[in-house]
Amino acid sequence: MPIKWNITAKDGQARTGELRTPRGIVETPVFMPVGTQATVKSMSPEELQEMGVKIILSNTYHLYLRPGVDIIARAGGLHRFMHWELPILTDSGGFQVFSLSSMRDVSEEGVTFRSHIDGSTHFFTPEKAVEIQNILGAEIIMPLDHVVPYPCSYEEARDAMERSVRWAGRCREKHQKTGRQALFAIVQGGIYRDLREACCRELAAADYPGYAVGGLSVGEPKDIMYRVLETTVPLLPEEKPRYLMGVGSPDALLEGVVRGVDLFDCVLPTRIARNGRVMVKEGYLTLRNAQYSRDVRPVDPGCPCYTCRNYSRAYIRHLLKADEILGLRLTTYHNLYFLTDFMFRIRSAIREQRFKHFYKSFKAGFSTAGQNN
Amino acid sequence: MPIKWNITAKDGQARTGELRTPRGIVETPVFMPVGTQATVKSMSPEELQEMGVKIILSNTYHLYLRPGVDIIARAGGLHRFMHWELPILTDSGGFQVFSLSSMRDVSEEGVTFRSHIDGSTHFFTPEKAVEIQNILGAEIIMPLDHVVPYPCSYEEARDAMERSVRWAGRCREKHQKTGRQALFAIVQGGIYRDLREACCRELAAADYPGYAVGGLSVGEPKDIMYRVLETTVPLLPEEKPRYLMGVGSPDALLEGVVRGVDLFDCVLPTRIARNGRVMVKEGYLTLRNAQYSRDVRPVDPGCPCYTCRNYSRAYIRHLLKADEILGLRLTTYHNLYFLTDFMFRIRSAIREQRFKHFYKSFKAGFSTAGQNN
Numbered sequence: 001m002p003i004k005w006n007i008t009a010k011d012g013q014a015r016t017g018e019l020r021t022p023r024g025i026v027e028t029p030v031f032m033p034v035g036t037q038a039t040v041k042s043m044s045p046e047e048l049q050e051m052g053v054k055i056i057l058s059n060t061y062h063l064y065l066r067p068g069v070d071i072i073a074r075a076g077g078l079h080r081f082m083h084w085e086l087p088i089l090t091d092s093g094g095f096q097v098f099s100l101s102s103m104r105d106v107s108e109e110g111v112t113f114r115s116h117i118d119g120s121t122h123f124f125t126p127e128k129a130v131e132i133q134n135i136l137g138a139e140i141i142m143p144l145d146h147v148v149p150y151p152c153s154y155e156e157a158r159d160a161m162e163r164s165v166r167w168a169g170r171c172r173e174k175h176q177k178t179g180r181q182a183l184f185a186i187v188q189g190g191i192y193r194d195l196r197e198a199c200c201r202e203l204a205a206a207d208y209p210g211y212a213v214g215g216l217s218v219g220e221p222k223d224i225m226y227r228v229l230e231t232t233v234p235l236l237p238e239e240k241p242r243y244l245m246g247v248g249s250p251d252a253l254l255e256g257v258v259r260g261v262d263l264f265d266c267v268l269p270t271r272i273a274r275n276g277r278v279m280v281k282e283g284y285l286t287l288r289n290a291q292y293s294r295d296v297r298p299v300d301p302g303c304p305c306y307t308c309r310n311y312s313r314a315y316i317r318h319l320l321k322a323d324e325i326l327g328l329r330l331t332t333y334h335n336l337y338f339l340t341d342f343m344f345r346i347r348s349a350i351r352e353q354r355f356k357h358f359y360k361s362f363k364a365g366f367s368t369a370g371q372n373n
Numbered sequence: 374m375p376i377k378w379n380i381t382a383k384d385g386q387a388r389t390g391e392l393r394t395p396r397g398i399v400e401t402p403v404f405m406p407v408g409t410q411a412t413v414k415s416m417s418p419e420e421l422q423e424m425g426v427k428i429i430l431s432n433t434y435h436l437y438l439r440p441g442v443d444i445i446a447r448a449g450g451l452h453r454f455m456h457w458e459l460p461i462l463t464d465s466g467g468f469q470v471f472s473l474s475s476m477r478d479v480s481e482e483g484v485t486f487r488s489h490i491d492g493s494t495h496f497f498t499p500e501k502a503v504e505i506q507n508i509l510g511a512e513i514i515m516p517l518d519h520v521v522p523y524p525c526s527y528e529e530a531r532d533a534m535e536r537s538v539r540w541a542g543r544c545r546e547k548h549q550k551t552g553r554q555a556l557f558a559i560v561q562g563g564i565y566r567d568l569r570e571a572c573c574r575e576l577a578a579a580d581y582p583g584y585a586v587g588g589l590s591v592g593e594p595k596d597i598m599y600r601v602l603e604t605t606v607p608l609l610p611e612e613k614p615r616y617l618m619g620v621g622s623p624d625a626l627l628e629g630v631v632r633g634v635d636l637f638d639c640v641l642p643t644r645i646a647r648n649g650r651v652m653v654k655e656g657y658l659t660l661r662n663a664q665y666s667r668d669v670r671p672v673d674p675g676c677p678c679y680t681c682r683n684y685s686r687a688y689i690r691h692l693l694k695a696d697e698i699l700g701l702r703l704t705t706y707h708n709l710y711f712l713t714d715f716m717f718r719i720r721s722a723i724r725e726q727r728f729k730h731f732y733k734s735f736k737a738g739f740s741t742a743g744q745n746n
Contacts, residue, residue, distance in 0.1 A: 318440040
């Protein structure tokens with residue numbers, strides 16, 4: 001069964017779709033929880049499936065450095081290694097090389113970088129990024145790209161974008177398992193409209209099975225991100241899935257969907273959970289705060305998730321204050337359930353042609369205060 | 374339904390029994406996982422039940438200091454607070470006051486101590502220990518006792534033992550909910566035979582619903598612990614359950630059972646799990662060691678637990694090295710499953726009159742090397 005995506009409904013620019021893979025169907029728009037090191041932090045695969053997660057993301061850069069690709073190959077690939085039977089998307093390592101490693105040196109051939117774990121030196125080429133991802137065996141894989149920070153000069157953004165396009169071509173050349181793994185393309189170009197447009201045109205002409213918008217959510221103001229999306233997405237092929245990398249706050253997910261994005265990933269829900277922050281429809285609660293010490297209500301009284309069905313804010317606060325692992329498990333479970341359910345409701349609204357209303361009414365009730373803490 | 378224990382089979386000094394409580398029946402001999410701060414570290418209540426755990430222990434000292442008894446009362450008691458529906462045993466705080474707090478000052482009235490968390494000063498009396506445990510609501514509660522370290526002079530051990538007996542009497546005086554909570558007695562007396570014997574005689578005459586052997590597993594050599602057990606247990610009423618506090622290594626559990634002990638608790642299986650150590654029938658494996666990095670076998674190839682059914686040693690080692698919470702969850706799950714299953718097999722062996730054989734054959738195959746790491 002080759003990997004295939006098709007649109008099932010449209011409402012404005014927003015659309016629902018089905019991503020068919022050998023490991024099952026994923027309905028879009030979808031949020032992918034991040035399992036950086038071959039585990040979605042603090043969760044078991046069964047818990048993710050129980051809350052309705054159908055696809056996760058994992059990181060080539062991290063897995064390559066630790067435990068190493070040979071060990072995952074020996075275990076029978078990433079799915080078996082981590083006991084996750086459903087689809088996986090692996091990124092190429094481009095973003096991590098440029099954001100995490102302590103040194104990097106880019107040439108046309110590839111990028112030399114130092115491990116953030118032990119300082120050892122490594123060399124990634126586009127071909128190597130594909131080779132590694134072929135071994136890992138995810139259903140969706142990404143080309144090595146040259147990611148620039150925000151802010152970044154026009155010349156730097158242009159050179160990196162042009163290199164990313166050439167590297168994407170080399171990745172496609174190298175990638176052979178096109179029936180079992182879909183290699184997406186990544187649009188770069190910083191915040192510069194003409195660079196983004198040029199990148200879209202080149203990549204669209206090459207007919208990839210999916211298109212990611214990269215280099216966003218790297219520190220730029222949100223209105224700039226939304227503006228870039230508006231000038232980028234319409235130039236991508238309508239009939240191919242679009243993936244906005246690194247986005248996972250409820251408000252930004254909505255803004256992505258309304259502009260025609262289909263896939264998202266972000267560490268936000270799991271990261272803030274470990275800081276004791278949970279998402280509810282009104283915004284964020286910091287459960288470590290003293291105000292919750294005697295609050296015997298669930299995290300979100302209207303939520304049917306495992307955490308909210310069985311535990312009080314007071315208990316979870318106690319666990320967090322006492323550094324108990326169950327505290328992180330319960331907040332993580334709730335946040336991932338929240339986003340999974342949120343995407344479910346977005347898909348229903350699109351199918352029922354009431355997405356505009358859903359968008360407005362959610363935004364009116366949701367405060368982003370403290371989102372970045 | 375009052376709390377009641379009765380013997381169901383005997384094989385030498387070893388016996389099986391049923392502890393009947395308003396929250397279900399617990400078959401003995403049983404190992405109780407420790408949920409010090411109202412959570413068995415890294416586990417959910419569902420996971421404990423799935424592996425067959427029927428009773429857990431929690432700590433009055435810790436819960437009194439954090440989150441505080443008023444919050445647990447407000448939440449409807451300890452069971453509801455922590456979402457654990459089955460029986461609980463709470464200890465009195467005696468052991469923690471004497472082992473954890475930075476200062477303690479004992480008088481006949483009670484003990485003044487400083488919190489190990491924030492240095493605040495607190496005063497526990499036998500009556501207060503019962504009051505707190507009445508609010509927590511465990512099925513089995515313990516009297517405040519004066520625990521002495523090892524080594525300890527005869528005079529110190531004698532004074533502490535005599536005080537513990539008087540305090541036990543005051544606890545019983547205070548305790549009213551005898552139908553819903555069974556107040557056990559605790560035998561003290563250090564390593565001194567005549568003190569242990571005197572303590573047993575006094576407490577046995579007072580007819581408590583169960584008897585704990587306290588003040589052991591506090592650093593003394595194991596053969597001393599076994600010798601004390603041998604002189605203590607035969608003086609306790611045959612028809613009452615006996616609880617050896619702080620013991621949880623497989624070899625010591627066996628030695629306790631063969632000497633007529635029915636209940637055990639210990640942090641060992643959960644604590645070593647967090648250091649990456651797991652129990653198998655041959656002894657202990659340190660999964661963080663490099664030798665497991667490419668080992669795709671389960672932790673224990675013959676074990677049917679969740680961890681062993683789904684994950685390899687190589688994956689768990691990777692998680693532990695990468696500081697991933699799932700690593701601790703999987704090792705903890707396996708260790709608690711191991712002990713729960715171990716006690717199940719002990720009970721079967723006793724019922725089938727083949728405990729001596731089970732004892733010898735397990736001991737012959739099990740190495741205690743590295744047990745205390």
